[in-house]
Amino acid sequence: MCGAVATAVSVAVLVPVLVAAPAVAAPARCGAATGPYQRQLEAQLKLSVDGRQSAADCAAIRSFQAKYGVRPTDGYAGLATYRQLLVVQAGKNPNAAGKCPVRPRQKVACVDLSRQLTWVQRGKKIVFAPVPVRTGRDGMETRPGWHRVYWKNRHQISTVYNNAPMPYAQFFDGGQAFHGSYTDLFSGGSHGCVNMRKVDAARLWNVLRVGDLVYVWGRKPGT
Template sequence: MHRIKVGATTGALLIALGPAATAAAVEPGIHRTHGIAAACTADTGPYQRQLEGYLGLARDGRQSKADCAAIRRFQTQQRIRPANGYANLWTYRMMLVAQAGRNPNKAGKCPVRRFKVTCVDQRRQLLWVQRGRKVVFGPVPMRTGRDGQETRRGWHRIYVKHRKFFSTLYNNAPMPYSQFFDRGQALHGTYHDLYNGGGSAGCVNLRLPDAKKLWKLLKVRDWVYVWGTKPGTGG
């Protein structure tokens, strides 16, 4: 949580973009020998069964050559690096995004309203924005609060936005594209790994490109709805 002043001057976030890399013919994380893709040799991953189920493979929780190749293809499609066939947390989280598809609110957990609602699904660690039944943003992966610092559930409203903000509580940590919705908790981008298995200090962390798009979409007084429990937390 962070103390901020409503009406504080909104700064500009400058993002340095390097030169575009030359596209390679080789899939990320795949080595080629004499034009042939290297064998897929990754071990069984912590999310093996989940990936096997999603990809229509035998759900035995044990890595096989066919499993490895199928997971690697999925990783390549999702731009996961390295694309090596290992069923890690990043791959599992992107599986949840793909699984949600165009109807992330199929279970009806996020209230349908005539106005925009930013839906924060803590169980699946997914965020999207809907107006009525139409999804206008996402779903995208996100990260909510760790155990003991959980993101507060329920209805909230964005009350201030800062394009460039630095934490007043956590060593001046950068919080780009911050949109505060409840007593210092905010939707914001992160420069760090979203898939490290931990959690935030209560904010909703997003990949930087997603945070930027969400910043452009939402306005002060727009609604945010948070529900569910983040895996590994008590509330």
């Protein structure tokens, strides 16, 4: 080849290095005991309804908890999981039994003491989907019947109960109000207020106005 210069070329051979893939931790074994609401969860999840926890039951309940943000996600059919079950069962028609009166063109905040649920309807249309609540304990029950929202205070502090915070408070009967709570919503009872998760109370704040109707009925379990 005219003018070509032969040049020795050193070629490096690359040898692939095998890197072990990171170990993936196996899911923790679901070993929760039988819960007090075992049968209700089994029925909802289309499991064999025998009231006895099995590995399959535990896994299914844990999946339900994970889907709806119930903590702890442990497969135990306890009160918090059952209360979320009631929300799911209420679905898009929480007033199927017709216990919350319908007022055409008027908003009604419905408080079902028996199921511990609250929603808002305008006529027959649900404008605030059902959420779990905690109402008054034995001897301090949330008062049943018709009420109206008469005052709202986003940063309310209780002047009666140790300066407890009552975020997004909406008063409807004396000192009783809808408001957010920082404590466990699924234990005990309130002093008469309708306690809600703070995020739900914030959403309800934007739905209700002074003058809107509130209807309370039923009986809180344990009162």
